Amino acid sequence: MGIEILGLPMMYYIAMVVKVLVAFVFVLLTVAYATYAERKIIGHMQVRLGPMRTGWHGLLQPIADGVKLFFKEEIIPSQASTFAFLIAPLIALVPAFITFAVIPFGGVIEVFGYKVPLQIAAYYDTAAGQVFDVNVGVLYILAMSSLGVYGIVLAGWASNSKYSLMGGLRASAQMISYELSAGLAIIAVFMLSGTLSLGKIVELQSGFGGFEWYIFKQPLAAFMFFICSLAEINRTPFDLPEAETELVSGFCTEYSSMKYAMFFMAEYANMVTVCALTATLFLGGWNGPLAVAFPLLGPVYFVAKVYFLMFFCMWIRATLPRYRYDQLMHLGWKVFLPLALVNIVITGIIGYFI
Amino acid sequence: MNPITPIINGLAITLKHLFMKPVTLQYPDERPKVAARFRGLHALNVSHNKAKCVACYLCPTVCPAKCITVEAGEDSNHDKFASKYEIDMLRCIFCGYCVEACPVDAIRMTGEFELANYHRKDFIYSKERLLEKK
Numbered sequence: 126m127g128i129e130i131l132g133l134p135m136m137y138y139i140a141m142v143v144k145v146l147v148a149f150v151f152v153l154l155t156v157a158y159a160t161y162a163e164r165k166i167i168g169h170m171q172v173r174l175g176p177m178r179t180g181w182h183g184l185l186q187p188i189a190d191g192v193k194l195f196f197k198e199e200i201i202p203s204q205a206s207t208f209a210f211l212i213a214p215l216i217a218l219v220p221a222f223i224t225f226a227v228i229p230f231g232g233v234i235e236v237f238g239y240k241v242p243l244q245i246a247a248y249y250d251t252a253a254g255q256v257f258d259v260n261v262g263v264l265y266i267l268a269m270s271s272l273g274v275y276g277i278v279l280a281g282w283a284s285n286s287k288y289s290l291m292g293g294l295r296a297s298a299q300m301i302s303y304e305l306s307a308g309l310a311i312i313a314v315f316m317l318s319g320t321l322s323l324g325k326i327v328e329l330q331s332g333f334g335g336f337e338w339y340i341f342k343q344p345l346a347a348f349m350f351f352i353c354s355l356a357e358i359n360r361t362p363f364d365l366p367e368a369e370t371e372l373v374s375g376f377c378t379e380y381s382s383m384k385y386a387m388f389f390m391a392e393y394a395n396m397v398t399v400c401a402l403t404a405t406l407f408l409g410g411w412n413g414p415l416a417v418a419f420p421l422l423g424p425v426y427f428v429a430k431v432y433f434l435m436f437f438c439m440w441i442r443a444t445l446p447r448y449r450y451d452q453l454m455h456l457g458w459k460v461f462l463p464l465a466l467v468n469i470v471i472t473g474i475i476g477y478f479i
Numbered sequence: 480m481n482p483i484t485p486i487i488n489g490l491a492i493t494l495k496h497l498f499m500k501p502v503t504l505q506y507p508d509e510r511p512k513v514a515a516r517f518r519g520l521h522a523l524n525v526s527h528n529k530a531k532c533v534a535c536y537l538c539p540t541v542c543p544a545k546c547i548t549v550e551a552g553e554d555s556n557h558d559k560f561a562s563k564y565e566i567d568m569l570r571c572i573f574c575g576y577c578v579e580a581c582p583v584d585a586i587r588m589t590g591e592f593e594l595a596n597y598h599r600k601d602f603i604y605s606k607e608r609l610l611e612k613k
Binding site: 166168171172173174177440441444 | 486489490492493500502503505
């Protein structure tokens with residue numbers, strides 16, 4: 126290896142790029158097939174079959190949907206603010222994907238003699254012999270997840286349509302209410318871990334053969350964080366920004382073709398992200414039996430946990446009807462916010478005495 | 480009231496339904512089993528190689544949709560027969576009164592229910608087309 130950049134050999138960079146690509150493609154595929162899984166699972170929960178006719182048991186449905194949306198006519202309303210209208214889907218989509226940069230999905234594996242940590246924004250320092258990742262990873266995730274709502278608000282505003290605007294307004298109000306509770310809920314976790322680095326948080330949950338998860342120490346925080354995250358990513362039962370019964374399709378009423386698909390992808394990518402984050406913070410991330418001995422088992426455990434949580438999201442969607450707007454606000458401000466604060470106080474008191 | 484229990488009950492119900500056998504019928508591939516007394520497309524009964532109908536005009540009389548047109552004729556044996564027997568399927572309401580009214584059991588209803596067509600004239604079923612359905 127003759128070529129070196131910034132003191133690191135070329136192969137190292139190639140390994141990093143491959144890691145990023147593999148992770149990104151995997152997330153993209155998960156997003157695509159989450160739509161299929163959702164339709165299938167909800168179908169069977171309603172004693173239907175779900176998609177059956179494209180490919181074996183409808184397995185090509187996401188591809189068919191993508192191709193269909195791609196070839197649809199692109200409509201930009203004449204009264205819309207064109208630039209904002211065009212940029213809004215991107216603003217919604219990009220934060221949903223870049224959140225994945227700091228989520229660890231496995232331990233350190235060896236590729237061509239280089240130790241590569243399975244976390245995109247991380248590197249293995251050979252001199253120090255340890256992994257360095259973004260030490261404020263959780264802050265980064267909270268920042269990115271609240272950036273996503275700008276896309277929705279912008280879409281609502283730029284569409285120049287009443288329904289879109291209402292959807293955008295609802296999205297922002299909902300985001301503010303629930304971001305707060307979600308943030309406060311995970312503070313209890315940081316009080317236990319003492320770090321904001323996701324890699325460290327996963328490491329701290331590796332005791333008991335990989336079962337020392339924070340959900341056992343902080344069940345209330347886990348519950349609240351998951352519910353608030355559902356509200357943050359506008360999933361049922363909190364999908365008020367696109368409530369069909371009231372707002373036609375909310376913020377994406379005026380969108381068509383690939384731009385609509387981008388909102389759709391953003392929604393599912395957000396779901397994947399939130400499930401990955403919940404798995405990392407509360408379900409021990411990539412930890413599991415023998416995950417330290419066999420590093421390749423880490424991603425398997427991680428994916429299994431994420432998929433389980435995604436199944437749970439779909440399960441909730443098949444079960445619960447949409448919340449009314451005042452109920453949503455009531456739940457956010459009068460139930461979850463006080464509960465999160467009480468949880469922090471209790472964690473503090475227990476932490477002080479132990 | 481405790482808000483958590485109903486949610487858990489609901490989740491239990493949906494999970495139970497996940498493992499039930501779906502009721503969906505994959506229609507063009509799977510055919511529904513039509514009940515024995517289903518009232519679908521009409522058919523004219525045949526006996527001794529000709530339609531049993533004697534053109535008594537009871538079916539067009541009883542028909543509430545007035546969709547049956549019968550014209551009587553005389554055959555070589557000087558017997559009365561239906562020289563023309565047409566049912567307009569666009570008007571028919573599939574009530575089955577024609578079958579009930581028929582004194583010689585000349586008309587029945589089959590399980591055939593796929594009656595879509597491209598032209599209006601194709602919905603008028605002539606005697607030949609009704610006879611085809613054995």
